Amino acid sequence: MNTPATADELRAQRKQEAARHAASFVEPGMVVGLGTGSTSAFFIDELGRRWNREGLRFKGIPTSERSAQQARELGIELTDFSEQTRIDLAVDGADEVLRGRLTLIKGLGGALLREKIVAHAADRFVVIVDDKKLVDKLGTTAPVPIEVTPFGWECAAERLGRLGARAPKPRMDRNGQLYVTDGGNMIIDCHFGPIEDPLYLFTEIAKIVGVIESGMFLDDVSEVLVATEHGIDRLTATERRV
Numbered sequence: 001m002n003t004p005a006t007a008d009e010l011r012a013q014r015k016q017e018a019a020r021h022a023a024s025f026v027e028p029g030m031v032v033g034l035g036t037g038s039t040s041a042f043f044i045d046e047l048g049r050r051w052n053r054e055g056l057r058f059k060g061i062p063t064s065e066r067s068a069q070q071a072r073e074l075g076i077e078l079t080d081f082s083e084q085t086r087i088d089l090a091v092d093g094a095d096e097v098l099r100g101r102l103t104l105i106k107g108l109g110g111a112l113l114r115e116k117i118v119a120h121a122a123d124r125f126v127v128i129v130d131d132k133k134l135v136d137k138l139g140t141t142a143p144v145p146i147e148v149t150p151f152g153w154e155c156a157a158e159r160l161g162r163l164g165a166r167a168p169k170p171r172m173d174r175n176g177q178l179y180v181t182d183g184g185n186m187i188i189d190c191h192f193g194p195i196e197d198p199l200y201l202f203t204e205i206a207k208i209v210g211v212i213e214s215g216m217f218l219d220d221v222s223e224v225l226v227a228t229e230h231g232i233d234r235l236t237a238t239e240r241r242v
């Protein structure tokens with residue numbers, strides 16, 4: 001008799017389903033943005049499978065050293081912005097998605113700056129999540145990760161506190177060391193609680209000197225694929241509201 005799947009296994013299955021669906025959008029010759037995180041890792045795995053079994057050829061632009069390494073190990077050809085600044089399709093995960101909207105929080109994996117740069121360079125930016133990531137208000141389950149310059153981070157943290165972030169401190173890694181992004185910066189994970197007005201908060205955060213980018217994605221996403229027990233729900237830009 002088969003043991004029933006655990007909640008974690010079910011989530012992983014859903015992430016994989018969303019990732020497979022997104023991988024079917026990749027066509028020969030495309031330049032493809034490769035996201036970061038466990039859902040994106042499924043996407044890259046599926047692209048590796050298509051590369052090796054179907055002979056699909058494209059070029060990947062990774063959003064982190066981690067994703068670059070995974071893609072290289074699968075044999076996927078990589079490129080960067082020195083070769084071209086246009087991406088056909090970028091695919092990435094998210095930490096929270098506002099139910100029914102293309103508004104979300106990303107960056108708990110620490111790659112938010114590169115992720116946003118790649119998303120903005122893409123003609124089509126597809127976000128892949130399982131339904132546990134859906135929330136009625138952003139900030140309910142996830143902090144807003146904010147990438148800041150190491151110099152003067154204390155000033156940025158103080159201003160973020162004034163905006164309502166609870167005890168804003170730089171992120172530490174698993175070993176208790178300061179977390180440093182691929183770009184050499186720091187991340188302050190800001191616990192605001194449920195956010196009533198995402199656009200206001202986004203705008204105020206962006207005004208703080210020393211803030212490089214926030215993990216709030218308000219108007220960047222073309223579509224969200226949500227894997228549910230009934231299959232994939234697809235929310236596209238025609239329904240986009242901020």
Ligand SMILES: O=C(CO)[C@H](O)[C@H](O)COP(=O)(O)O
Pocket residue numbers: 035036037038039040092093094095105106107108109110111112115
């Ligand atoms: O933004 C990210 C990394 O910076 C990830 O996409 C986000 O954290 C989701 O991760 P996962 O797919 O592991 O749930």
